[in-house]
Amino acid sequence: MKEQSNWLAACRVEDAIENGGVCVKHGEEQIALFYFTRRNEWYATQNECPHKKQMALSRGMIGSTTDEPKVACPFHKKTFSLSTGECLSGDECAIKTYPVKIENGTVYIGTTPKS
Amino acid sequence: MKEPQIIVIGNGMVGYKFCEKLRSKTKSFKIIVFGEEPRRAYDRVHLSEYFNGKTADDLSLSTENWYQEQDITLFLNNPVTQIDREHRKVYTANGADYSYDILVFATGSGAFVPNIPGIEKDGVFVYRTIEDLDLISGYAKKAKTASVIGGGLLGLEAAKALIDLGIEKTSIIEFAPRLMPRQIDAAGSDMLKSKLADLGLHIHLNKNTTSIEGDGRITALKFSDDTVIDVDMLVISAGIKPRDELAKACGVEVGARGGIIVNEKMQTSDPAIYxxxxxxxYDGMIYGLIAPGYEMAEVLATNLCQGDKAFTGFDMSTKLKLIGIDVASFGDNFITEPDCRTIIFENKHKGVYKRINVSNDGQYLLGGILIGDATAYNLLLQTSNNRIVLPENPEELILGARGGSEPAGGAGITGLPDSALICSCEGVTKGDICAAVADGSCENIDDLKKCTKAGTGCGGCLPMVKDLMTYTLKSQGKYIKNVICEHFNYSRQELFDLIHIHELKSYDEVLDALGKNDGCEVCKPLVSSLLASLWNEMILKKGNDVAQDSNDRFLANIQKGGSYSVVPRVPGGEITPDKLIVIGEVAKKYNLYTKITGGQRIDMFGAHLNDLPIIWEELIAAGFESGHAYGKGLRTVKSCVGSTWCRFGLHDSVSFAIRIEERYRGIRAPHKFKSAVSGCIRECAEAQSKDFGIIATEKGWNLYVCGNGGSKPQHALLLATDLDSETCIQYIDRFLMFYIRTADPLTRTATWLNKMEGGIDYLRNVIINDSLGMAAQWENEIENLIASYKCEWKEAVENPAIRKRFSHFVNAPEDKDPTIEFVEMRGQKRTAEWKTL
Known part of the structure; x- marks a missing residue:
């Protein structure tokens, strides 16, 4: 993993949506932040779905297949792994994923992508 | 002793299949393959799919490591150029030489290019390899018109590819007086021609091309009848030419019109060469289909392993879908009277042509042709190939039995012998398939494909393979269950009852009590819909909001680009001028595109997520409510103006439509449902195309059910006649609850009825005669749903926790999504195109 030096204070834990996503503004960029309460896990990915280039992943439903956490784009239900960014619907495209940490009730996103 | 060395020239589908079959039988040969093309063997049968999104990798028959794993040496881009039979050596393009003990030609065929003056011009292509397709798609970008020479199977495929590439005008030029002259007769060709013309293809038969015009680049085609067609590009698909030049050069015997002569063991005039x-x-014939090619590969591989198999010709029956049109021929398709009796069915209205040729004694099916509807193909082919004695009325094979409701297909497969060849590409019999299912190793179609390889070639036999699987499972007494997804091992109907009994109210409760793991995008909206159908609580209640489908989640329809559209309810399509003005004002204020919908209301497009709550507030203040255009529930009840204005109207259809729309608004169901009320038999409201439709009669209302428009239109069927308003509503109440409780997920009422055993008669018995004894309970349940109706928009704007979610950025709640773009069109805005191709 690349070294993480830039942490963006995204929002308070209570502003995130349980078992769902919100969109975080980072300059010109948009990052989707998911609070997977059921698994007690946090994930961050690019907000743009690479299939039709729509800023939509934060509005997608999350879930799992076998044990892989995933998000489904609301447009055409392409699914992506939340942990690796890999497209699980058999397409070539992958999405960027970012590290997340929680400190004193604030959610931080590392703005250098993991993948 | 040194291992014998086999050299295979050619890495096409048959060359690859030979390697696969040989390696599955033995490891004891050394195999070297030379290919002329730069890539591994690929699926040439489905080549045209390269133009609708399949990549070269998708079409590849093997994985990258396959040859290595199988211990086969593969040289690509390196054709064999010379053969020295005396010393048993081949020389390749890069100068190397290799010895062989056995040499196999799998060189396939090239496109036959007729010798027309001007054939060398730019813009003239053949249609054979992925490289050809790349050249065609490159050139097509600047072409508006194109022609294909050749109206055979490949020519029609090429024409389809040109349409897919966006060519505005595509024509097909055929020398013969009919299309697909090897497969179909003149009447079949006429039918196919008129169907292709409907799709915008221009067909020219009896046309002999005499020259290709243009200065370096093609601009027109000239014909022997002195006519001219202007074209920007030309694809030649006038047949195939066997690649026998290497064989000929080294003295192996070839046919007068091409082709390497082989015996029934696939052996050429040189015993070491196949x-x-x-x-x-073989026997004076080139077999230009994939199934006989695979059979030849099987014959050779078997004989090289000391087996004994002979190739004795092959059934050239085919079924394919050309631009969405079924075309099939089987057995002896052209035999005519007096050698047989033909039965012909022709329906020009639907574009269907079917011909079967029956033996003079009426006992056997000899062959036939199917255009427009080839659903009976597999069964007819089996009946013909296995010499199954025909029923008394053989016309039922193509018309379907009339009177009885038993479909012809179901009974048919049970009558086939175990030796019946189901998948001719891979040589899989009915016995193989049933055995694989019966021994428990395969319970779904993917397993079955992996285990038997059936259906992995052209795919035409898959419907029959599925039927055989279901039939075998059923005959073993296995219950075939329609489970929802990996998280819930229940059908929708079972889950409905379980949620009801356990009184579960949220998605998480349902998952904890009845499912496992974390859920997914399949079970979440399904459970949410069940919860809504059962309890009718606010769907965005905390926890359930994230389990809603995209549109339900924000109570609006997400559109291309990420903006939303807003549709207020306009019951029955009746609206006051003041309300019309409000819609106009709101649309102007928030810069929305407006359009009248097919359901007699007004859709406002292009709203930012952040603006939805204020738009709704303004609409609510003027007396509007949510139209549920985003939900799987009641959409609209359309009406004609009825007896209040119309001189033909029998009853007040508008008032009845409003009553019905307000009764069922907001009720969630397995899919959306629509309704309409017409004031007389002229049916201006198109009620017979709705999930339930009502038409006024002299004595009351006629009630129709289970119709729909959409991709597969179906007329609604008459459920009951001359009802008074109260009885009509009572029947609709029962009908809707029966549907909501029992339909599979995302199943419209028409499909639900189609799957129902006993059909409309059964449904009528349940609804009118209460044959299940459920009517009172259902009426009670629907009354509860109606009584608990609330406008979702109103609840959302009044609840701060829900309202907070209508902003794009969590860390900049006032900012709208800056990536949403609009462009101007006809004085309004429209969304910018997808940013991808």
């Missing part, structure tokens, strides 16, 4: 696939000439 030929398989489209380069081989």
């Amino acid at each position: 030929a398989i696939g489209e380069c081989a000439l």
